[in-house]
Amino acid sequence: MNLKPLHDRVLVKRLEEEEVTKGGIIIPDTAKEKPIKGEVVAAGPGKTGDDGKNIPMTVKTGDKVLFNKYAGTEVKIDDVEHLVMREDDILAIIE
Incomplete structure (x- = not known):
């Protein structure tokens, strides 16, 4: 399935957080927070x-981003969870 976001919407795939802390403690799935x-x-x-003019997007495909914890709407595409959110919900681009 292909999705093309409209207007200032962005399709984001969450990046998985590490399962082990720096001290070597393994975090179970039930204690993990959703990655941001x-x-x-x-x-x-x-x-x-x-004024009717198009304001281009700041983010582009492939950018790694940081977003609000409860941002977006979850959608499943080919059994992988994605988020559809407004560009305003993105806090920063990770370089």
Whole structure:
């Protein structure tokens, strides 16, 4: 299945967090929080401004991003969970 986000929406695949802490403690699945890091899989064309002109997206496919904890709507594509969120929900691009 292919999804193409509309307007200022972004399709993000969560990046998995490490299962072992720096001290060597293994974290069980039930104690883990959902990761707030992800990779942009697809991005829409951008938002339309008040003057009718298109405002291009800041993020692009392949960018690793940091986003709000409860951002977006979860969707399953080929048995892999993704998030569809607005570009405004993205806090930073990880370089």
